[in-house]
Structure formats: C-alpha cells, structure tokens
Amino acid sequence: MSVKRFEEYIKKHSNDPEHELQVLNLGPTHPSTHGIFQNILLMDGETILDSEPTVGYIHRAFEKIAEHRPYNQITPLTDRMNYCSAPINNIGYLMTVEKLVGLDIPKRAQYIRVIMMELARITDHLICNSVLGVDTGALTGFLYVFQLREKVYDIYEQICGARLTTNMGRIGGMERDLSPKAIEMIYDVLKDMKKTFGEFETLMNRNRILMDRTINVGGISAERALSYGFSGPNLRAAGVDYDVRLMNPYSSYEDFDFKVPVGSSGDCYDRYCVRQAEIWESISIIEQALKNLPDGDFHADAPDFYLPPKQEVYNVMEGLIYHFKIVMGELPVPVGEVYHSVEGGNGELGFYLISDGGRSPFRLHFRRPCFIYYQAFAEMIKGSMLSDAIATMSSLNVIAGELDA
Amino acid sequence: MDKQEVIDQLSQRFEGHIGNLEETCGLTTIQVRRAYIFEVIKFLKEDLSFNFLTDLCAVHFPDNDEEMRFAMVYHIHNLFENLRLRLRVFLPESDLTIDSMTPLFASANWQERETYDFFGVIFNGHPNLVRIMNMDEMEVFPMRKEFPMEDAGRVDKDDRFFGRTIHNE
Numbered sequence: 001m002s003v004k005r006f007e008e009y010i011k012k013h014s015n016d017p018e019h020e021l022q023v024l025n026l027g028p029t030h031p032s033t034h035g036i037f038q039n040i041l042l043m044d045g046e047t048i049l050d051s052e053p054t055v056g057y058i059h060r061a062f063e064k065i066a067e068h069r070p071y072n073q074i075t076p077l078t079d080r081m082n083y084c085s086a087p088i089n090n091i092g093y094l095m096t097v098e099k100l101v102g103l104d105i106p107k108r109a110q111y112i113r114v115i116m117m118e119l120a121r122i123t124d125h126l127i128c129n130s131v132l133g134v135d136t137g138a139l140t141g142f143l144y145v146f147q148l149r150e151k152v153y154d155i156y157e158q159i160c161g162a163r164l165t166t167n168m169g170r171i172g173g174m175e176r177d178l179s180p181k182a183i184e185m186i187y188d189v190l191k192d193m194k195k196t197f198g199e200f201e202t203l204m205n206r207n208r209i210l211m212d213r214t215i216n217v218g219g220i221s222a223e224r225a226l227s228y229g230f231s232g233p234n235l236r237a238a239g240v241d242y243d244v245r246l247m248n249p250y251s252s253y254e255d256f257d258f259k260v261p262v263g264s265s266g267d268c269y270d271r272y273c274v275r276q277a278e279i280w281e282s283i284s285i286i287e288q289a290l291k292n293l294p295d296g297d298f299h300a301d302a303p304d305f306y307l308p309p310k311q312e313v314y315n316v317m318e319g320l321i322y323h324f325k326i327v328m329g330e331l332p333v334p335v336g337e338v339y340h341s342v343e344g345g346n347g348e349l350g351f352y353l354i355s356d357g358g359r360s361p362f363r364l365h366f367r368r369p370c371f372i373y374y375q376a377f378a379e380m381i382k383g384s385m386l387s388d389a390i391a392t393m394s395s396l397n398v399i400a401g402e403l404d405a
Numbered sequence: 406m407d408k409q410e411v412i413d414q415l416s417q418r419f420e421g422h423i424g425n426l427e428e429t430c431g432l433t434t435i436q437v438r439r440a441y442i443f444e445v446i447k448f449l450k451e452d453l454s455f456n457f458l459t460d461l462c463a464v465h466f467p468d469n470d471e472e473m474r475f476a477m478v479y480h481i482h483n484l485f486e487n488l489r490l491r492l493r494v495f496l497p498e499s500d501l502t503i504d505s506m507t508p509l510f511a512s513a514n515w516q517e518r519e520t521y522d523f524f525g526v527i528f529n530g531h532p533n534l535v536r537i538m539n540m541d542e543m544e545v546f547p548m549r550k551e552f553p554m555e556d557a558g559r560v561d562k563d564d565r566f567f568g569r570t571i572h573n574e
Binding site for chain 2: 055056059061063064065067068099100224226227228229240242247248336337338339340341348350352354362363365367371372373374375376404405
C-alpha cells in the first residue's frame, strides 16, 4: 500500500542532499506493535515526518453479530475486545443490560465483581508496563511480572472455568460464589504482587535507560488529549483526573477508598508511572473488598434472567421452564435505550444499547477507548525518532482486539 | 450548573430546533434538527463546558418513515460538572448527510469514518472520509439492517433452530 502524499513529498525533495527520504512500513506484523496494525511512515533518516495508520486487520463485526444474538450470548463477544482485561468487558456489558432491565444486584455480587475487575486491571497494566520495558530493551522485568498474570488467570479459572476469554458473570450476578479456595488464592497473589511489583519498581522506576527512553517522549497536552477523547490512564498521565469509577460509581465503587494518580506531561514515563500507581490502588481496593465482603447472595433474585440451580431444573417444572427459556434466549428485556460505561484497562469502556423488546439488541455500540485514542498516535510521533514511536505505541497500550472490535 | 439549567439554556438559544426530551436510564436525550447539530454541539462545548465527546454512532431504523430512517447519536460529557447528555439527530434515507464534528473534537475523525464505513452517512467537512475497518473496494454498508449477517444463499443451516433470527419468525 502506498500513500500518495508521501510519494509526492519524496518526488518534490528527491534532489535535496539534506534529506534522506524513504517510506517505511511499520507493521502489519511487527514484534513491537503487539497486534496487527500498520503504520506507513515517511522517514527522513531516522526522523518521522508523517505517518498514516491503517487499522481493521482483525475486525470481526461484533456490533453486527450482537444484533443477531440473544442477550446472554453477547458476553463472549465482549471478552474478545480487550483480551488483556476480559472480565471488565464482560461485567461492563452485563451491567448495561442490568441497568436497562432495572435489576438490583446484591452487595456480595457487586464486591466479587469489583475484585475481578481490579484483578483484570492489574493484569492489563502489568502487561503494558512490562512490555514497555521489553520494547526499550529490558526483558527481565517482563518475565518477572508475567508469572503474576498466570496466577491471576488461575484465579479466573477457579471462578469461571476459563483463563483468557473469561465470559465471567451472568445477567443478575455471578455464575457462582467466591469459593474459600479462590479467596485463599487471591490473598496469595496479592502477597506475591506486593513483593514482585516492589522489586519490579526498584528495577524500572529510576532506571536511567528507561527514563532516557521515555521522559519527554510521546507527550500530549491535556487539551489535545481531551479533544482526542483520551480516557483512563493515558488521560490521567496528561493531568486530567477523570476516572469513571469515581465520577459515575458503578458496582459499589463508592464504598472503596482509593486515589486517582495523575501525571503532568502526558509522556511515556508519566503513563508508566500512572499505571504503576494504579496497580497499587487496585491491590488496595481488592484488599478492602475482601475484608468487607458482605454475606448474602451472589446473584439477584431474577428468575426471568438468571438460570435456576440445577437441582430445580431436574426436579421442579418451573425450574425447567425458566432454564429452557433462558438458554433459548427468551429474556423479557424492556424497550429502551441505555448508555453505561465502566473504567476499562485503557479508559472509558462504554456500551450503548437500544432494545426494541426483541430477543436481541436492536443496536449495540461499543465505545472502545483504544480505537478513539489511537487516532492521536500519528500526531504524537510526528517529528520523533523511530525508536520513540515504538516506545509511544507500547506505553499507549493499544490492544488490537479492542481497536478493531 | 445542573441538568435543568443546561436544558433551559439550550431551549432558549435554539428554540424550535431542539425538542422531544426523554429521560431514559438516567440520561437525558435531546432531539436536534439536522441543520443545527453543529451549532448545538459548539454551544455546548464553548459556552457550557461540555468538553468531552464520549461517543458518536449511527442507528438504522428501517421501519421508520423515510424522514427518520437513520439517526446519529452523540454522547457528550461535561467533565467539570459531571453532566452527560445524549443528542439525537434523525436523517432521511435519501439524503444521508450531516456536519462533521472534527473541527470541534479531534476524536470525531475516526468515529465518523467508522460510521460512514458501516452506515454510509456522509459527514460534510470531514478531512478524510474513507472506509476504516472494511476494505476500500466494498460497495455496501454492512451495519444497515437489510444487510444479511451470513450469506443468504446458505442452505445447510436453518436459523430458526439456532435462535438466531431477531423476532422468532
């Protein structure tokens, strides 16, 4: 693929001995893009003059598929968007449907959801930060914290049976209660995390090479970031303290005490530091949730939406009827439209759902934070070195699945 | 400033061009006439500090009247006061054009390209209105309701038995 304006520029300046112009394809598959997207760069020596991003390589038409599926079969689509923090996507979608239906979720289920979402946030941030190390030449930290992700995935497995694409939770609550084994595993992993992240930060935070590679690289002002629709850690690194968990608390986030770390210059190092600080806040939220975990049910009393226990399905006729109706996708979702957003790993993850009372959504639109802020990448790397573009991309944490939906 | 104040100021300034307020699931929807959507959003951004365009997307209503067959939906957020607002503009199928929001919000650029790609809505004043997810050679707009999800000629699978039709036909 070629970009016309690049070719014209090269043609115009081809006899200029001061320039060494060429077009460089960064991607579609490049080890440091962590996904499939292409950037066509106009290079002068090692400086990027202009760039043209191409997206859509793994577009899977989730919005179209969602219009043809019953409500409880859409959750698996959502965890294939941001696959680094699938539970946040799942639970965000489920909360959207619950908001439309008007279900009250018991406190215990909300707390379990908070624990799962914060674990997901930690895994999302640890991948981004450790991979920033890899892309700037330090593999050690990555291998060191990656074992934590495996342990968190073991917890997912304990809770929902899956590791990467979790399909966690059901409309009305969680599919099963937090077992004593799972609680023990979470405490264990938190203990590991404190030790490992402490050591990781000793290795990375004041590391001269990392600081040289990231400070004043890929910066963006707060004003441009807002205009570009940045949200989440990338916006907070630019100095805007917008966090959906705090501004529009959902799933009982108002019960927890946590700080919203902000940066100032919006460069790669600030984004690194904000994510790192958020990991500690997430650990603290999980501890508070486990400490104050309320007793009660792990799902709402909503027989129209929530599958009855197997005991009832096999022995009671009503149970069998409800089971059959729900499995066949006959959920009495009212007519209406709803927008609900959660704080995803990368920012405000929104779901805009229109229901016409049918068995599938009339329209389901996902606000994918990656898709919206990745547009700024071309502006952020303009005039910088090629190696800075790599660091910028990895600190933005662009997830191809979320970008392309 | 609260929600009522915003609505009052809007209805004062754009009398007759906005209307049909609905409140669903905690979010107010304002219907705006197509010719005024840019002015309304500009007013919201510059005078009422709605500085964050959360989301924009299109919706296809094939059963509506011709004048209202498509809708553009904007979610806009005032981060200072934490106010959210939804704006809806209906578009006729024969003339699917609307002003681009790119002069106000840089984030509108790709979102409008995506909307064009899937619904065929033309945004006046957009700097680079080409397809973004699908290939450039594509001639259809796949998120329109009449576009089938799977090959219509397929005979090996009867959708009725898999719970995949929309209305249980």
